[in-house]
Amino acid sequence: MIRLSKLADYGIVIMTHMARGRARQHATHDIAEATQVPAAMASKILKTLVRTGLLASNRGANGGYVMTRDPAMITVAEVVEALEGPIALTSCTEEGETDCGIEQLCPTRTNWQRINDAIRTALAEISIGEMATAIPSAFMVEDDNSDHQVSRPPMAKLA
Amino acid sequence: MIRLSKLADYGIVIMTHMARGRARQHATHDIAEATQVPAAMASKILKTLVRTGLLASNRGANGGYVMTRDPAMITVAEVVEALEGPIALTSCTEEGETDCGIEQLCPTRTNWQRINDAIRTALAEISIGEMATAIPSAFMVEDDNSDHQVSRPPMAKLA
DNA sequence: TTCAAATTGGACCGAATTGGTTCTATTTGT
C-alpha cells in the first residue's frame, strides 16, 4: 500500500552490505557486483549517501566509501530520508502554508501527524546493524555471498 | 519520505467527511463540494470504496453513498488499502517468488517484514471515527464547513 | 609526469505511475 522507492530500497541493501563486509572500505564496483544493483545506480546512491553524511569517501585510485558511524547507530529511517529527500510533512504542517484557517483545531491534521510519527518511529527502530547481523551466526553461510541480493527480488513494496 | 497517493489522501478526507456529517447518505456532488476534491475524482474514489465494501451505494434518483460500518470501526489502513490496491509485500515474501535461496535465513527479509508490520499497525491504529471527531466538541465550529478541506492543502506526504 | 583508478556532479531519457477527465450504460424516484 505504500511503496518505498527503489533508491531507498537499494540504499538499504547497499548499506547493509557494507555493514556486513569486514572490509572497511568499499569501491563502487565491488558494491554493485555484490549487491547486484546496477553500477551506475549504486554510484548515484553512494554519492548522495556521502552528501548526507552517512558515508565518507576517499577519492582517487584505491578510493572507496566508508561508513562514518557504527552500523548499529544508523537507522533505516536515516537511509531512507537521505535518499528520498527532505521529509516533507503534510503541506499543512509545513511552514508558511497556513491555508485552512483551523490549523490549531483540525483533528485530521494532528492525526496525520500521529501517523507520520508512527511510521518514522517504525523505520527508526531498526538499525543497519540489525539488518546485517540478525541471523544467529551459527547459521551464517561460509562464503559471504549470502549477502542480500537485489537481482530479481527487490525489497520494494511496503506494508 | 514516504508518499501517500492522492487517491488515498482524498479517500481519507472523504471518509472523514462522511463520518462527520449527520446525514446518513451523501451524494457525490455534495461530497465533492464539501471536501473540494474534484467531482470526477471523488466519484471514482467513491466507486472503488463501494467495490471494496467500505461504502454502500443507492443508485438512481435520490441515490448516494452510505458507510457500511460505524466510522469508529473503520481504520485508515483499510481506506488506504482499498484505494492503493492489494497489499503487495516485498517480492521475496510473495508466494512463488523464491529466488534468493536463503529465504529462511535472510535477516533483511524478516526485518523488512517487521517494518511492514510496524507501518501497517500504525495506520490501523487510527480510525476514521477518530479522524472525524478528535476535537473536543466544545471547540467545534457552528457550521460544519470547518470540514477538513483538500483545496490547496492536500494531506499527501507521509513521514 | 603521465596514466589509470576512483569519486563527483549533473544532465539526460524512456518508461511507468499517477492525477484527473470524459463518455456511455444502468438504475430509480417522480
Added chain:
DNA sequence: ACAAATAGAACCAATTCGGTCCAATTTGAA
C-alpha cells in the same frame, strides 16, 4: 418519460522514477 444518481471503463497529460551517460576532479603508482 424524464431527470438524478451511480457504475464502469477508457483515456489523456503530467509528473515521477529508474536508470544511463558524460565531463571534471582527485589521487596513487609506474
